[in-house]
Amino acid sequence: xxxxxxxxxxxxxxxxxxxxxxxxxxxxxxxxxxxxxxxxxxxxxxxxxxxxxxxxxxxxxxxxxxxxxxxxxxxxxxxxxxxxxxxxxxxxxxxxxxxxxxxxxxxxxxxxxxxxxxxxxxxxxxxxxxxxxxxxxxxxxxxxxxxxxxxxxxxxxxxxxxxxxxxxxxxxxxxxxxxxxxxxxxxxxxxxxxxxxxxxxxxxxxxxxxxxxxxxxxxxxxxxxxxxxxxxxxxxxxxxxxxxxxxxxxxxxxxxxxxxxxxxxxxxxxxxxxxxxxxxxxxxxxxxxxxxxxxxxxxxxxxxxxxxxxxxxxxxxxxxxxxxxxxxxxxxxxxxxxx
Amino acid sequence: xxxxxxxxxxxxxxxxxxxxxxxxxxxxxxxxxxxxxxxxxxxxxxxxxxxxxxxxxxxxxxxxxxxxxxxxxxxxxxxxxxxxxxxxxxxxxxxxxxxxxxxxxxxxxxxxxxxxxxxxxxxxxxxxxxxxxxxxxxxxxxxxxxxxxxxxxxxxxxxxxxxxxxxxxxxxxxxxxxxxxxxxxxxxxxxxxxxxxxxxxxxxxxxxxxxxxxxxxxxxxxxxxxxxxxxxxxxxxxxxxxxxxxxxxxxxxxxxxxxxxxxxxxxxxxxxxxxxxxxxxxxxxxxxxxxxxxxxxxxxxxxxxxxxxxxxxxxxxxxxxxxxxxxxx
Amino acid sequence: xxxxxxxxxxxxxxxxxxxxxxxxxxxxxxxxxxxxxxxxxxxxxxxxxxxxxxxxxxxxxxxxxxxxxxxxxxxxxxxxxxxxxxxxxxxxxxxxxxxxxxxxxxxxxxxxxxxxxxxxxxxxxxxxxxxxxxxxxxxxxxxxxxxxxxxxxxxxxxxxxxxxxxxxxxxxxxxxxxxxxxxxxxxxxxxxxxxxxxxxxxxxxxxxxxxxxxxxxxxxxxxxxxxxxxxxxxxxxxxxxxxxxxxxxxxxxxxxxxxxxxxxxxxxxxxxxxxxxxxxxxxxxxxxxxxxxxxxxxx
Numbered sequence: 001x002x003x004x005x006x007x008x009x010x011x012x013x014x015x016x017x018x019x020x021x022x023x024x025x026x027x028x029x030x031x032x033x034x035x036x037x038x039x040x041x042x043x044x045x046x047x048x049x050x051x052x053x054x055x056x057x058x059x060x061x062x063x064x065x066x067x068x069x070x071x072x073x074x075x076x077x078x079x080x081x082x083x084x085x086x087x088x089x090x091x092x093x094x095x096x097x098x099x100x101x102x103x104x105x106x107x108x109x110x111x112x113x114x115x116x117x118x119x120x121x122x123x124x125x126x127x128x129x130x131x132x133x134x135x136x137x138x139x140x141x142x143x144x145x146x147x148x149x150x151x152x153x154x155x156x157x158x159x160x161x162x163x164x165x166x167x168x169x170x171x172x173x174x175x176x177x178x179x180x181x182x183x184x185x186x187x188x189x190x191x192x193x194x195x196x197x198x199x200x201x202x203x204x205x206x207x208x209x210x211x212x213x214x215x216x217x218x219x220x221x222x223x224x225x226x227x228x229x230x231x232x233x234x235x236x237x238x239x240x241x242x243x244x245x246x247x248x249x250x251x252x253x254x255x256x257x258x259x260x261x262x263x264x265x266x267x268x269x270x271x272x273x274x275x276x277x278x279x280x281x282x283x284x285x286x287x288x289x290x291x292x293x294x295x296x297x298x299x300x301x302x303x304x305x306x307x308x309x310x311x312x313x314x315x316x317x318x319x320x321x322x323x324x325x326x327x328x329x330x331x332x333x334x335x336x337x338x339x
Numbered sequence: 340x341x342x343x344x345x346x347x348x349x350x351x352x353x354x355x356x357x358x359x360x361x362x363x364x365x366x367x368x369x370x371x372x373x374x375x376x377x378x379x380x381x382x383x384x385x386x387x388x389x390x391x392x393x394x395x396x397x398x399x400x401x402x403x404x405x406x407x408x409x410x411x412x413x414x415x416x417x418x419x420x421x422x423x424x425x426x427x428x429x430x431x432x433x434x435x436x437x438x439x440x441x442x443x444x445x446x447x448x449x450x451x452x453x454x455x456x457x458x459x460x461x462x463x464x465x466x467x468x469x470x471x472x473x474x475x476x477x478x479x480x481x482x483x484x485x486x487x488x489x490x491x492x493x494x495x496x497x498x499x500x501x502x503x504x505x506x507x508x509x510x511x512x513x514x515x516x517x518x519x520x521x522x523x524x525x526x527x528x529x530x531x532x533x534x535x536x537x538x539x540x541x542x543x544x545x546x547x548x549x550x551x552x553x554x555x556x557x558x559x560x561x562x563x564x565x566x567x568x569x570x571x572x573x574x575x576x577x578x579x580x581x582x583x584x585x586x587x588x589x590x591x592x593x594x595x596x597x598x599x600x601x602x603x604x605x606x607x608x609x610x611x612x613x614x615x616x617x618x619x620x621x622x623x624x625x626x627x628x629x630x631x632x633x634x635x636x637x638x639x640x641x642x643x644x645x646x647x648x649x650x651x652x653x654x655x656x657x658x659x660x661x662x663x664x665x666x667x668x
Numbered sequence: 669x670x671x672x673x674x675x676x677x678x679x680x681x682x683x684x685x686x687x688x689x690x691x692x693x694x695x696x697x698x699x700x701x702x703x704x705x706x707x708x709x710x711x712x713x714x715x716x717x718x719x720x721x722x723x724x725x726x727x728x729x730x731x732x733x734x735x736x737x738x739x740x741x742x743x744x745x746x747x748x749x750x751x752x753x754x755x756x757x758x759x760x761x762x763x764x765x766x767x768x769x770x771x772x773x774x775x776x777x778x779x780x781x782x783x784x785x786x787x788x789x790x791x792x793x794x795x796x797x798x799x800x801x802x803x804x805x806x807x808x809x810x811x812x813x814x815x816x817x818x819x820x821x822x823x824x825x826x827x828x829x830x831x832x833x834x835x836x837x838x839x840x841x842x843x844x845x846x847x848x849x850x851x852x853x854x855x856x857x858x859x860x861x862x863x864x865x866x867x868x869x870x871x872x873x874x875x876x877x878x879x880x881x882x883x884x885x886x887x888x889x890x891x892x893x894x895x896x897x898x899x900x901x902x903x904x905x906x907x908x909x910x911x912x913x914x915x916x917x918x919x920x921x922x923x924x925x926x927x928x929x930x931x932x933x934x935x936x937x938x939x940x941x942x943x944x945x946x947x948x949x950x951x952x953x954x955x956x957x958x959x960x961x962x963x964x965x966x967x
Contacts, residue, residue: 140373
């Protein structure tokens, strides 16, 4: 029998699992270990440098008035106005793009996951979407230009003096942008649908519900966070894209509506977004006012980072949520929403 | 994949299925239209130039200007174009950036999964997400306003600039700046995928290797990396597609001329300007869709589109071994 | 051509009965006693590792309390006991695998050939004290690369560092022979190790552990995932190997302990309840708890 007073355990072996006593490793292995550390810490430093640099430059050049002023061309940077127009432009393009991409993406994902017949069509759509995800946005942009300058689509944009359709409008840009967001929404929704247990579907069909009703009332509400995170990811991609805006909307700084109807006119007109504003004000563009560029870039960065944080929150703090073990009670609760 | 189906399909169900199927067909048609339109509009440029479209001969900027102004060069038709500087610039930036990113991301992924203490790991994950989320125009801005001037001041001296002044102007917007920033842009995707794959290596193998007296690094090198190879290959393909399609950042920092950087120039090669294809398309602002300029731009776009499709196929092929191990990509 | 079927020899002929120091007790042999005595080891029995008053804890949980045991070359030591008795933890502490878990702590002394193992370099120690696990875990490489693994990765391997050098081939062949696998796989050593059957994979793991010529071999329930024929083959191996390597085996299977072990240590809830030769522990257990466990009162 052991003695009554238990001895204290010695701390002898290091109890930290990851402490690698690498002193005895050969030189090459030690060098590799150090390199790994350097790379990891280096990435953190680069990220910190980017954020700090943009923060310092942005805050020093940012004035609250810039949020409400329109850009006006001027040689002096202090008189060239603010970026209220680009912000409105970003909102317009993002809204159009998301409104087009989200329902289409969810519907496509539901079709691929729950119907998917004929099989060749499903495979073709899958491949097309995957190809789409890799296509450069400049190629999308030139395609969009061509399509929207067809005369039968003239109602979506303006007509130039000689009667040709310019094809340059927020609607056009938003429509092309929706193709950027589409693969993200579809992928997010499909993965979430695949992770739903079959029990859910079986229970719903056993109660006599049609597949459409099951999808609409049972499956989609169950994956709302994943759909939301896919949409937000798509929004992030739209907000961050410059190529489509610059190619489709041109190098304008101010928003120029096509006519005077309140919203439709703006949609049919051209303008700028935060991204094209930053580009145009940088030395690469025509404005060459780097103060405005920094300020707008800082605002842009903050928006995108906020969206990223939103996605993290939606997906449960960065860790993918465990599959929902839906017990019989939960299924009954969901099914009670159906009529 | 066995889908659960209801016992009987009602008429409304069939209607919904037909509608959704029509939507799928519509999306497929639009995407198909994209491919067909780009290829059709690009055809005149390819048919006029033949395979020499990819060759070198003359200055790209001049050829494009000539198309814009409508005054053809002597002895050549309006569609005359030699894209070699663009192709070479694309190849250089993409290959160099992907190679660099492969090394960096593998080391970072190993650090993330094996060596990092818990607190550093918790810090590194949002850092990766942050780096992946920064818009390319912000990367470009930092490049053109901070990094390029620094390189211009500290790494380029007048002697080097003079040595090639008769051919090209050297400044901070060059191959090196473009490659470095591009590497930072594509590393996060690769780190995320590689780290996922490394973490999925069965612990029994790592334990077995440790029990045989093999140190952690050699275990990683011979077992974990080997197991994660298919995933790392898939990540590389993804990163290449991303690098290929990057237009804005490269337009801002890769240089003012479509110049075919010459490796035989020695160290100066690193500081020569380049113009990748996507950046070239991005920089055309007017008259993109009409006339010879339109055909040429669409031709460049067609090359990008075909490359992206081939990469998609390669990515699909790279993911197949993953399915054998039962890992989800 | 299928590999040749290995004939399982269950009767050893001739054998030498081990010398008995005292005449056996008058009591008749208990039910379930050894079907045949083990042959005596040919070489001398010498002590390899000494476990002295070892306490092991995970966090605040004492898993092993004050255990003292010798580990000798020339004999097999079996650790038996119910689940949670600490036998696997004790086994893993012998090659310092317990350190990998967070919050592990220990007190006491474990020595290998007189040196305290915590002062040895950990990878050196693990090369001298090798381990085979419950689930066969061959690496995703060829058979040859699997067995050669520890040798190739040895930083001071000298001539063995180059792949496919003659010394390496020799060492691999020898290890496979000792593990009883050579005849079955010699035809194609470059086949993937994952294609072997379960029993063959486990013998491959044993060969892998033997390749670096360890002094002690630790076996953690090596046959629990295998069919009876593979089990019998591996038990034969264990009895042969004990001549050259000290063997410690953890097993749930009392009949297996009967078949292979010279000395048995019965652990319960972290304590060493009884230690003795297998005849003593199985036929004439001193403690009531041992009697209960061996008799199947609890498991």
